Amino acid sequence: MLRVVLAEDAVLLRAGLVELLTRVGHEVTAAVGDAEELARAVDTDRPDVVITDVRMPPGFRDEGLRAALDLRGRYPDLPVLVLSQYVATAYATDLLSGGSTTAAGLGYLLKDRVGDVTDFLDALDRVAGGQTVIDPEVVRVLLQQRTAGEPLRRLTPREREVLALMAEGFNNQAIAQRLTITEASVVKHSSNIFMKLELDPAEGNRRVLAVLAHLRREQLP
Incomplete structure (x- = not known):
């Protein structure tokens, strides 16, 4: 309760x-x-x-x-x-x-x-x-508007799926369950995302904040 x-x-x-x-x-x-x-x-x-x-x-x-x-x-x-x-x-x-x-x-x-x-x-x-x-709709709108932009277009389709769930606040274990992949695969995809987007690979709120800040920056014309 x-x-x-x-x-x-x-x-x-x-x-x-x-x-x-x-x-x-x-x-x-x-x-x-x-x-x-x-x-x-x-x-x-x-x-x-x-x-x-x-x-x-x-x-x-x-x-x-x-x-x-x-x-x-x-x-x-x-x-x-x-x-x-x-x-x-x-x-x-x-x-x-x-x-x-x-x-x-x-x-x-x-x-x-x-x-x-x-x-x-x-x-x-x-x-x-x-x-x-x-909210996943917030993340979806941001990704939909900028999937063709740099550097998001360097991400693979699977990496975009991981990025979306990461931005919603899910941890590696939860992402693995939702995508039906291993947690080790999530870690690998996350590492690629951090490298390609030049993000801080911190956990928790700081990781989500870094993703959102990047997506908002990419949204600007």
Whole structure:
């Protein structure tokens, strides 16, 4: 069971998430509608994980994300899962940059992912367990836009598959399971990717951040 603080201004979605989380055995200690209430709830309840929308009142810009970053600054071990209505790679990178030196989990998912209950709950568990989770649609858009560019075109099709899963936050073991290959093969492909893209072969959040930063750079005209 996880103790969850939820911040979502859309009343129906907030109620639906509370019902879902409660049904699977988690405790929602607070369900709030703006960033200020989120901060107060975390200070009071000290939850196991926070779920927050990016855009929150009063400005409906990135108040939820900024609140999450502020909370991570005050509680470095606090896992945070951020939900977004749109593909916005800058938000994902900001989130990871703000917490890449800690071991606590971080996640950035599109709200559409909530509709796939299994994927959403898996992502929540992974974040609460200290892993990094990036929505596959964010990664897909970046790769689709730049697969013909340098140096991504130097990657083999298999290396692109490994890169996509790496950017989503999966470790070598999980990548091997999803691609039905050995973990040794994943290590070999990863080494080739790091070499071709000149990336830091660090583990965890720093590895994901390096991949996202590279993909964003390649996205620029």
